[in-house]
Amino acid sequence: MQRPSNPPSAPTQKxxxxxGAKKAHYDQATLYAILDxxxxxxxAAQQADHTGLQPTLHWREGDRLYxxxxxxxxxxxxxxxxAEACIGVTLLDGIVFARSAFHHSVNYRSVIIYGYxxxxxxxxxxxxxxxxxxxxxxxxxxxEARPPNENELKATDVLAFELTEMSGKLRTxxxxxxxxxxxxxxxxxxxxxxxxxxxxxxxxAPIDHTSPSQ
Amino acid sequence: MQRPSNPPSAPTQKxxxxxGAKKAHYDQATLYAILDxxxxxxxAAQQADHTGLQPTLHWREGDRLYxxxxxxxxxxxxxxxxAEACIGVTLLDGIVFARSAFHHSVNYRSVIIYGYxxxxxxxxxxxxxxxxxxxxxxxxxxxEARPPNENELKATDVLAFELTEMSGKLRTxxxxxxxxxxxxxxxxxxxxxxxxxxxxxxxxAPIDHTSPSQ
Numbered sequence: 150m151q152r153p154s155n156p157p158s159a160p161t162q163k164x165x166x167x168x169g170a171k172k173a174h175y176d177q178a179t180l181y182a183i184l185d186x187x188x189x190x191x192x193a194a195q196q197a198d199h200t201g202l203q204p205t206l207h208w209r210e211g212d213r214l215y216x217x218x219x220x221x222x223x224x225x226x227x228x229x230x231x232a233e234a235c236i237g238v239t240l241l242d243g244i245v246f247a248r249s250a251f252h253h254s255v256n257y258r259s260v261i262i263y264g265y266x267x268x269x270x271x272x273x274x275x276x277x278x279x280x281x282x283x284x285x286x287x288x289x290x291x292x293e294a295r296p297p298n299e300n301e302l303k304a305t306d307v308l309a310f311e312l313t314e315m316s317g318k319l320r321t322x323x324x325x326x327x328x329x330x331x332x333x334x335x336x337x338x339x340x341x342x343x344x345x346x347x348x349x350x351x352x353x354a355p356i357d358h359t360s361p362s363q
Numbered sequence: 364m365q366r367p368s369n370p371p372s373a374p375t376q377k378x379x380x381x382x383g384a385k386k387a388h389y390d391q392a393t394l395y396a397i398l399d400x401x402x403x404x405x406x407a408a409q410q411a412d413h414t415g416l417q418p419t420l421h422w423r424e425g426d427r428l429y430x431x432x433x434x435x436x437x438x439x440x441x442x443x444x445x446a447e448a449c450i451g452v453t454l455l456d457g458i459v460f461a462r463s464a465f466h467h468s469v470n471y472r473s474v475i476i477y478g479y480x481x482x483x484x485x486x487x488x489x490x491x492x493x494x495x496x497x498x499x500x501x502x503x504x505x506x507e508a509r510p511p512n513e514n515e516l517k518a519t520d521v522l523a524f525e526l527t528e529m530s531g532k533l534r535t536x537x538x539x540x541x542x543x544x545x546x547x548x549x550x551x552x553x554x555x556x557x558x559x560x561x562x563x564x565x566x567x568a569p570i571d572h573t574s575p576s577q
Contacts, residue, residue: 188458246500250508251518255403293549294460338565345558
């Protein structure tokens with residue numbers, strides 16, 4: 150991923166975190182690291198008669214976030230037609246057990262982005278960006294896989310969002326109890342949650358399995 | 364969690380999965396298992412002048428999903444005032460490496476729910492439901508923690524959503540390549556992703572740390 154060149158984004162009326170403001174972080178490097186670690190985002194937008202929401206894959210290059218999908222998809226269609234997107238990315242890092250029920254919480258890192266989709270039309274640029282998604286999957290993968298043909302490129306819409314209006318919210322560390330509760334004989338602590346990538350389960354399908362003519 | 368009594372929900376116009384319909388699952392037990400395994404959902408709704416989206420914790424009892432927060436939160440306020448919510452829950456299970464760039468994918472399980480919030484007003488019921496959230500954190504926790512007092516209960520809004528309009532989308536298994544690509548000398552397979560809960564990091568803050576008068 151190339152190095153971001155913009156200054157950290159200042160909060161706007163929408164991205165100014167109002168509740169739990171002490172958990173608000175606007176530092177660009179922090180927010181970009183969350184976007185890069187996570188694979189799945191949730192994209193919300195107003196569709197014809199309702200608010201729609203979908204999970205999808207995302208990736209980042211510089212100060213742009215990308216998603217891909219089909220323009221036959223209703224939410225993608227709304228985005229292409231100009232609906233403002235609200236995109237959320239959240240990583241859960243643990244459960245925080247406090248002495249009081251009220252102060253139970255979770256450790257997490259989240260980013261909320263507002264923006265308008267810019268569809269990527271030019272085939273070579275679209276292919277370059279889809280290659281970047283494969284590189285996020287695994288470094289070097291875009292050089293290994295059979296590249297997309299013209300029809301496959303046409304069937305895939307890539308949408309770009311400028312990362313200019315975004316905010317983050319993070320919680321880290323242990324429980325924060327009221328002083329009056331600290332002497333209570335109640336355990337407290339953090340149960341961490343981590344994501345573990347396993348060994349690749351290779352697909353050894355015989356060549357003639359899907360090629361009966363051979 | 365009590366056993367759901369309703370029949371599986373039939374798809375409505377909104378929840379009918381149109382793209383990738385072969386990945387669509389409407390079986391109630393499957394969808395409920397996804398909701399119960401996941402801790403974080405993303406809630407979208409139309410606010411005054413924009414579509415808002417927030418991550419929050421959720422839990423389920425029977426055919427209802429619950430979230431909690433503060434009514435001073437803009438999105439919660441919109442929900443309480445009658446905006447329809449669209450709630451998404453997604454668990455990523457792995458990356459699917461296909462022989463072609465185009466057929467790369469991810470294994471995942473997701474649920475999308477549409478519904479209107481019903482605020483829980485009655486304090487005893489609110490407390491019972493917040494206890495259920497603690498039980499999701501850890502069985503028995505609601506009996507261990509110091510219970511919420513009147514002010515803490517007042518500061519917490521609990522919103523209920525009937526699980527009547529929902530859909531799921533899942534992908535499992537290995538890569539699905541075009542027949543013509545199967546003979547290519549390109550590796551394919553699935554890199555699994557799992558969530559691991561670690562050992563609890565107990566908080567051993569000395570009692571006098573926050574109680575200097577002792």
